[in-house]
Amino acid sequence: MSNQALPRPRFNAPEPERESKAALKIEARTAPLLQGKVSEIPDAVFGWAMRLCGLAVVALLGLIVYQLILGSQLSWHAFGWKFFGQSDWNPVEDSYGALPFMYGTIVSSLLSLVIAVPLSIGVAVFITEMCPVGLRGILSFTTELLAAIPSVVYGLWAIFVLVPILREYVQPFLGKTLGWTGLFTGPPYGIGMLAAGVILAIMIIPIISSITREVLTVVPQHQREAVLALGATRWEMIRMGVLRNARAGIVGAIILGLGRALGETMAVTMVIGNRPEIAKSLFAPGYTMASVLANEFTEATGDLYLSALIEIGLALFFVTIVVNALARLMVWSVTRGQPARSLA
């Protein structure tokens, strides 16, 4: 006790902290602000203007809902719930059913998840747990680059590179080995549900892996240390100490990826084949809710036709809203609303 520093005498003023450059800069800027009297009116006006901007965001969502519901009235009154249960899509006879599109959207999205989930979790685990520090920044930057490529460019690449590869090599192989399941039968066109699933998977990997990475980073370090101290190997540490703790967040990341896949339009439209049919085989062409909008909206001649398309948009909107809200809540439950911690 005796050799500890004596408490500072009370009367000594605390040493002035060294002024940072930023503080000096701000001081220089504030000088002109101090002239003149402070009125309360501009403050109130500014405060309410900003609140209005915040309100505008909420109003925007309201506007979207209003527009979609207004636009789909005609179709809703004509078909009711039957719209979602009937698979006939015939603009000539003004008979519309959304079932094939819903089927296509769900199957292509699930297929993309089957491919993307193991890959993106693998990448996230590698970047956070295994990778040398120097490589981290480069790898996360490169995977984020994948997210910066526009959808239409993915589609372009898929048409001219992915589809021929699928047609020549992948589909004959799958047909031969897994044809008995019924999922991989029929002529290998290349274009079809499988191509849509693969290109969607490539597109959602960056989202799933970057959010998974975020979630893995917030797992406390002592969890890892505790498992390692019990004699676990690195993989056992990852499995028991990291992945298990981050479960809810990873599921959230996957659902967020699903939300993106459900609404993805251009790349899917370019490779799925655009035929409103329900087929078991993944080789067969299909159609999704988003791609029917992309293809037929500008050509919709009748009011009912347009209204039916808008109703598909409304359904797509509600599904993605629910999926996204669910995912956000799950990610928040792990990260507690913290901003993404940087690894780079």
Next chain:
Amino acid sequence: MPDTNSNSEAGGIPQFGIPEISIPPISRRRRVTDHVMTGVAVLTVALVLLPLFAIFAYLVYKGIGSINLAFLTQTPKPVGEPGGGMANAIVGSMVILSIASLLGVPLGIGAGIFLSEYGRNRYGDIVRFVSDVLNGVPSIVIGIVAYGLVVMRQKHFSALAGGVALAIMMIPTIARTTEQMLLLVPQAIREAAYGLGVSRWRTTLSITLRTATSGVITGVMLAFARVAGETAPLLFTAFGNQFWNWKTDQPTAALSLQIFTYAISPFDEWHRQAWAGALVLIVLIVSAVAAVRIAVKHGTLAGA
């Protein structure tokens, strides 16, 4: 020594004898599993990077041969005639993006200021949640909304409608990143300004926002990069155009629309031009993203 009180902060090593427990060696099975899983992780990284490199390699390989002066200065030629370019689409994209930025950036930043300065409460939480949800609305649905809002009223497709659609997509991203950046500004700086008698609005604009400028710009550029390549919301708003158009209330060409039209066409010449257009688009977007990455050294925005 047995007096544990005196050195409890020095680690508190228990002094009783360590029992002779034999730790079993890590079994062969566990060791192999460990190595296999490491291998699997490396493999997934390779599998994810493969398409990235494939896309870029193909873009450069196919695109670079087709970019020439004509491509950058001329309008599309009719089918069968070689040559022509996408100059009108490049300019059209810029017009649409300018309109989108003019509408979306002030509103987005305003919403961000609301969230960080006035929205530390329930109302703020609502706006935060709504903007996260808005971020996930499919772009094609936003296209329908812009169609109903602008195209139906004007009775024809226009650059304005395209701009409105893209602005709606920019707002949530800008609002959330602006909020995050403003929250990074230390409270003490705000208090210092108040202490000097500066009014609240002036503090927010000239001190808080000013301090966070680089971060806010980063957010704006990220949002810009995100919508720059969008095609779906432009399909039935801007619609596309084969000729020059300088009016904001007329159908306008956009680079991404032109790529789509050419990619699904059956003509080789148009495929070639689609690749060139894609390369131009990617170069524009990637340079924006890279600039952002350099500007904000250790990406507070990573994964935003």
